[in-house]
Amino acid sequence: MSSTKRILSTLADILTGMLSKGASKWPDHPKRPNAVLRPDGRSGTPPRADHGESRETDPGRMAGFETVQVDPERIHDVAVRYAPSRNSRPDSGEVIWTWVPYEENDGRGKDRPVLVIGRHAADRVYxxxxxxxxxxGDRDYLSIGSGAWDSQGRESWVDIEQLYSVHDEGMRREAAVLDQQRYGSIAQALITRYGWARG
Structure with a gap:
């Protein structure tokens, strides 16, 4: 028998012996954590939801109840009036929490507080x-101080350039009622800037 054949025969005997002792002798191949089969048939890890929230548990992202950004320069049907009412619906003068899309409008966003300024449909508010x-010092932001909407008691600013349409069912929770004086200063800034009516 040639030396090559002897080597191959010896290797075959070694491999056979290892296999007969069980697979535990072989090192485990690393596995990708949480691997799933994607729709395209390839293996991969599941996508992460924004800030740990899924579309199913975040009412501001659910179909038909989405919070959407609108251009305040093109809105003319706003009646700005102070009318808070703790009734499980978002009302003017209340600070509520809802999912808000990022400015890039690419499907991402985050849960955050917004100040309701007026109703524009039976089931939607601005x-x-x-x-x-x-x-x-930023002209598009108005300081409103601190309030119960922020658990850390931090000062807050209202961005009067970022307007959203929020469905009643898209509200996660009522956080606080802004006092009439602070609401009035924001309302006046919006009326002056966009020509909206006071309700």
């Missing part, structure tokens, strides 16, 4: 975005 990121 609201302006709020943020705790400081914007002192």
């Amino acid at each position: 609201a302006v975005r709020m943020t705790s990121k400081p914007h002192d």
Whole structure:
């Protein structure tokens, strides 16, 4: 028998012996965590939902109840009036939480507080975005101080350029009622800027 054949025969004997002792002797191949079969038939990891929220559990993203950004320059049917009422519906003067799309309008967004400024349909209201990121001196932001909508007690600003249409069912929760004086200053800024009517 040639040396090559002897080597091959020896290797075959070794492999046979290892296999007969069980697969536990072989190192495990690493597996991708949470691997799933994607619609295209390939394996992959499931996509992450924004901020841990799924479309099914976030009412502001559910079909028919989506919170959508609108251009305030093109809106003329807003009657700005102070009318808060704790009735499980978003009302003018209330700070509510809802899912809000990012400015890129690419399907991403986050849960955040907005100030309701007026109703424009039986089941929808207009609201302006709020943020705790400081914007002192920015003409498009109005400081409204702190309130119960922020658990950390941070000062908040209202962005009067970011207007949203929020469905009643798209509201996650009522967070607070803004007092009439602070609401009035925001209402006046919106009326002056966009020519809206006071209701």
